[in-house]
Each structure stands twice: as structure tokens, then as C-alpha cells.
Amino acid sequence: MAMAELSAPKTTSTFLNSSSRLRLSSKLHLSNHFRHLLLPPLHTAPNSKISCSVSQNSQAPVAVQENGLVKTKKECYGVFCLTYDLKAEEQTKSWKKLINIAVSGAAGMISNHLLFKLASGAVFGPDQPIALKLLGSERSIQALEGVAMELEDSLFPLLREVDIGTDPYEIFQDVEWAILIGAKPRGPGMERADLLDINGQIFAEQGKALNKVASPDVKVLVVGNPCNTNALICLKNAPNIPAKNFHALTRLDENRAKCQLALKAGVFYDKVSNMTIWGNHSTTQVPDFLNAKINGVPVKEVITDHKWLEEGFTESVQKRGGLLIQKWGRSSAASTAVSIVDAIKSLVTPTPEGDWFSTGVYTDGNPYGIEEGLVFSMPCRSKGDGDYELVKDVEIDDYLRNRIAKSEAELLAEKRCVAHLTGEGIAYCDLGPVDTMLPGEV
């Protein structure tokens, strides 16, 4: 920071809406009308949001009155509660307008990597100030405070606001991006149908909340698994948001697939392009070696071991997560966060000429004959405006068509199993005997 650029000291601080922001609120937003099948209603604790403000020389606990209840506000992430006129300062007046980014599962390990990347400017660029809206569970609220403290201590100039809370109707207010990571892991003995229902309810609720309070053009990236069907549930509960704005993360699969092809070919991974992951983020996913290229040449011309391509390659991609847990003792939070960054950057920067990226998107109007009304990973390109278009001229041979059909069938079965959450009637679960969850992933 150049000293010459520093303005005179402010003698007083300005707070916008300080009275409305300095509070502990306790509101109830339930979406019970789909909660009638398979499981008893979940216990729904009153959601709460902590927001805060400081005034000069005042760090004492603040008593807050709301709904006739007095609570003591013990901690305040004051720095992020201040409001600023970025246009008034030399260093920040050329910055873009602040954007609001919501992250759910914000106290988890993936978020612990992602949030610091978002705050540093590594995702949206060095002239894009951001506000982080952190959604957690009741159980994680203390950990969320810890995350906010570490964000404070990191002094990121672009990070101007941090809110933490457990109510999506508050946290999603006016957000332009929502990265939905939080989901329950499958417990011992839990059937896949149960997992679909439990997590589906979370994403139904969050879809409703986004529909009601988010920016009308919010972009939503679902990471919590099963992410394709969670994304579908989310978009079906948010009819006012374009379905095209919802994504399911298959970028880690794409990145792993590129790396495995590079390893096999003995080239560096930056030589692999045009990598598509088709279908579901599950073991039915189809990493497409037919259309991928190495140094601009079709993979099958570079890697002559076609038996490996057809039989070993997909498995090498899918087993990566499980292998990593074996080695490292925990799941791949760091590389998942990197792939989330990649997925967002692919939407906010123009796709390089001739290349594409994979993302799970709504199938309506797709040129590949994939059943409409699903969230399916396909090759996409972007002009860098947050939107994308499907790549339309990708070759599909019989091998690929057959594999894609299996993933499509799986997603259709998942869809029938969550019909009660998408407003499409009574759920019917027949997911088959085979467990199609990726090893080592929750």
C-alpha cells in the first residue's frame, strides 16, 4: 500500500443499515410440503444468522433484542461489518461492483480451501471485491466463527464482507453465486435412497430459498453429492431462476481424467484438451477418450493401448478418490476446491479456441438425444459472461452411446426416487443392487 495514496483519517465510521445488521435473528423457514415420503419429518431447529458491526472504541458484548428476546452477542467479526465507499478511494475506485457469493458447508474442509481462494482474488480476479455468505449447520456455527476469524486475519483487500448463519433465506439474500457444498455423508448401513432423500431435502429447501431471495440470475454450483440429482432438485424448487444457471460439479472428474491420460501418454497434463465427462458424477460417469485430444491429436492416435482406454481408464479416474483417502487419510478437499475454482473460472473467462470444459447442466434442448429434465454432464463453452452453451458437434460412437445410456438410466432412476422433492408426484425408488457412488466420496 503506497503511503502517498492514503487518505486522511476518518474521525467517524459510516454504517449502512447498522441497526438491521446488528442482530441475532431467529426465523423459521420450513418447506414441509414435500416431506411426506420415505422418512419422518426432520427435526428443524430454528435457523439463526449472526451478523455484526462495530463502532469506534467499542468492543464490549452487545445486547440485542429481537422477538422479545434479549441475547448477548459475544463475538463480532467487525471488520467485515463495516461498510465502505470503494469509489471514494484511489486504490479501489477502479474495482468492479461487489458481488455476493454464498457457500454452504462453509465450515467443512473443501470450503476451508475454497473460501481463501475466493477471498484472495484467484477466482474472480484482482479487481472484483466480494462478500462471502457462509451457510452452515447449527452444529457448525462455532466453527464458522473460526473460519470468519481466519478470514479476518488474512487481510484480503478484496474481501469486504463476511456473514455466517444457518438460514438459507438470510444467507442467500441477493447472492450472485451459490456454491452448495454442504451435504450429509452416508452413514453406516444407510441405503442410497435414504441419502438421496435426506440430501434432497436440503437442496429442495435451498432451491426455494434461492428462488425467493437470491439475485434472479444467480449461478448455482452443486458440489454436495449426489450432485447431479441434488442440482436437479434445487432447480426444480427454484422456478424463477433459469434452469440453465444450475451446475453439478464434474470438474474434478475432468481434471483427474486429463491427468490419467497424460500419465498414460507420458506427456504433461497441459497437453490434454477437449476432455468431456458425460453423465452422472458416479461410477456410471463416462470420461470421453474418443473426443479428447493430446497435443491437438485424438487420444486414440496417441495412446494405442485401446484396451486400457476402454477398460482401465475410467476406473483409474473413478478410483482416484478412494486411493487418495487410503494414502492421505481424508478425502480430497484441496483438489476438489481447485476443481471448483476451475469450474467457476470456466464460466467467467472465455473458453480457449477449440477447447471445452465439462459441467453437469440441465438437458432440455440438448443435441445428443439425452432425455430432457435431467442434470447431465456435457461439453460446454463460455464467452466468460457466467453463461455457457453446449458444444454441439461432438462425435458419439456406439461405445460412448452405450455408456452414456447407462448413466442416463441411472439419473432417470434417481429422478424417480426424488419425485416427491421435485414436485413430480410420488417417489418410486428402484436404484438397483449396484452401488454407484464413487469410492471415497461423500
Added chain:
Amino acid sequence: MAMAELSAPKTTSTFLNSSSRLRLSSKLHLSNHFRHLLLPPLHTAPNSKISCSVSQNSQAPVAVQENGLVKTKKECYGVFCLTYDLKAEEQTKSWKKLINIAVSGAAGMISNHLLFKLASGAVFGPDQPIALKLLGSERSIQALEGVAMELEDSLFPLLREVDIGTDPYEIFQDVEWAILIGAKPRGPGMERADLLDINGQIFAEQGKALNKVASPDVKVLVVGNPCNTNALICLKNAPNIPAKNFHALTRLDENRAKCQLALKAGVFYDKVSNMTIWGNHSTTQVPDFLNAKINGVPVKEVITDHKWLEEGFTESVQKRGGLLIQKWGRSSAASTAVSIVDAIKSLVTPTPEGDWFSTGVYTDGNPYGIEEGLVFSMPCRSKGDGDYELVKDVEIDDYLRNRIAKSEAELLAEKRCVAHLTGEGIAYCDLGPVDTMLPGEV
């Protein structure tokens, strides 16, 4: 990646020194001659380093022969074993020469944040290719493999090589930067003198290794605690490396101090400058509110609660780590990694006009009358060439002088306690009854 820029596919891959790199080595480097005091000799397992290579269409386990022993190499981080001519390609020919960066404690949580920042280009810039040399313990070697796998899956274009191993004499070969994070945490009932000795032995060994195999101008940043005295031990064991090249990390303290002043003043943290941490990274550290500025004005003119400055401020900085553990359940790995990035960037980018940063450096020739032969945090500036100069005209009043003297006395006591590790005779430990370790830090 623009397709037009892709070159024709290679039909064969080139490997430099593939025979020397494709191996599991097992060498013994001991530094026993200082291990004669206070503790029985540590059990020293044979150190090992795993390095690897791949050839086209060959992913099967590789049998490696060395020292008459045949081992089976089960995993290969092949992508990082390939060698490249960066000058031959359009996209990379303008890049700087590759630098080697060693990180110890590489399987730990701080490293798990730091490594991905280094690899992404966030520290050394978008045109600086890097090689990461990951040092771990025998116990962590599997976890290190997991880290290398996640780095592979992240497809960072700038990350060209990853080596993992447990022998500093191999991992530190030709490194231009060494970030020394690994240290043992204090176990229950362990005296501070024991901790100094145990960790001191690690840093003595690593100093010797750096002295022997690192780049002669290697920059060393010690993070593992007690970091000032560890840095002193390290530099005393590396007489061929300029003592000026060794740093102890006090940047997290500086960042926290800036945040606490901002909170108190009700301003955003980017308004706080000229923040010095004096002395030891311990509870005797001195966050300097006399010379720090808010919006270019001395802090004492902006914050009129001088009682808080003298009594509450330092504690608010020091208790941050412990408070965070309370909230978040683990130590502040993410913000520590951010502060390491800040510390490195302060040395490789020019310091803004009129400002400075804090880092623990060797005291020889300091203008503040601090005893020579210590590693002491002081205000510094850099031209961005990796080197620094002390800021010489900082005002020290009686309050500050008194506080600085206490931290100096503590460091002198620590130094006497590790005399057996610095080649200065027989250790004498009298660290006093007060525990001066920062709460919540290992």
C-alpha cells in the same frame, strides 16, 4: 489453451537423468555430534526419498535396483517426473527459469494450504514455473503421496516437478527456497527445554543439509516453533549460507495485529500500515502500536484508548490462536499459510513506498542495540529481489524499549539452552517458570 498453439504430438518422451531419478534411495545422514546433552540419542530411521518417472504405455510397477536391493515401486507421480523444454513451447517460452522450493512438514495442514498456493502461481507469479520438494517424516510418507496425487489432479501448469522424501540431504538439493514448517508439537508434560532440544535437533540437521546441498543463496523461512530459535540453530549449522537469508515467521502476528487495530479503530484492515512485531514469536512478542499507522496517521492519534493499546492490544493478538482453536477445533492452518505467502511475497515484490513488514532476522549489525547473534523480528523493506534491509529510523520509546528487552532476554535464554546445537558449547537451560509459548500454537 489455444488449439492453434499446440505442437505436433511427441511420439517418444524424453527423460533427463531418468536412470538417476527412477529410484528408491536409502541413505543415512546423521548429525550426532551435537546430540550429547539433555536427551538420549533419537532413534534415526534410514531416510528415504521416492522419485519417479514414467514411459509411454507403461504404468506397471517398476522394479528398482540400488545398493544391491530390489524394491518394487508401487506408485509413480509420473506427470511430475517428466522433463520438459519450456523454451520450446509458445505458451511457456517467456517463463522464468524453474525454481526449486522445499517445504518441510509437507503432509501437515499448513502445507496442505500452502502447497496449492505455491503451485497455482499465487506466490511467485504467473510466469514462474516451480518444482516442489516435499519433506516429511517416515510416518507421513503415505500422506505425502496423497498430497502429490492431489497436486497432480489440480493440473497447475506452473508446477513442473514434485519430489517427496524423508531425507533433507536429497530433498534440499539445489533449492532456492526452503519453507521449514515441520516440527514436533509439545506433548503432555513436556518441558519447554525438551521441546527446544527436540525441534532444535531437527533444525540443526536441516541446516547442515541446506549448507551442503541447497543453492548457496537459498532463502529459508522457519515456521516450526519455537521458530526464532529454530531459525538461529538452522543458520548456525549452515555457515556457507549468508545468515541474512534466514527468516522466522512473525507475519501471522503482524497480520493479526493489523486486524486488531483495525477492529478497534473501526476501519478496514487495509488502512493499517507500518506494523512491526518486535522480538520472539512468543508471548513476549511486541506488536508496535507506537510506529504503526492508520490511514497514514500514528495509531495513538486515531485510537485514543491508550490503556487498551498498552494492556489489551498485545493480548488480543496473542490470544487469537487459542481462541481460534476453541471455535474451530483445530489450529489456524489456513491463515498461517496466507501469512507465509505474505512473508515470501514481501521479499519478492518491492515494499510499497513508506511502508514496511516484519520478519524474524539475524540481529548482527542492527541499529536498535539488540544483542547480536539472535533471530529477532524487526521492521524490514525489500526491493523485491529476495533480499531485505532493516528499516533504521523507527522510534523506540521507553515502553517499547522495556518490552523489547524482555523478548531479547527470552531469546538469549533460549539461545543458551540450545548452545549444544549451535556449536557454542554446553547448553544451560534457565527458561524461567513462565510459559511463553503462544496459546494454541504448536
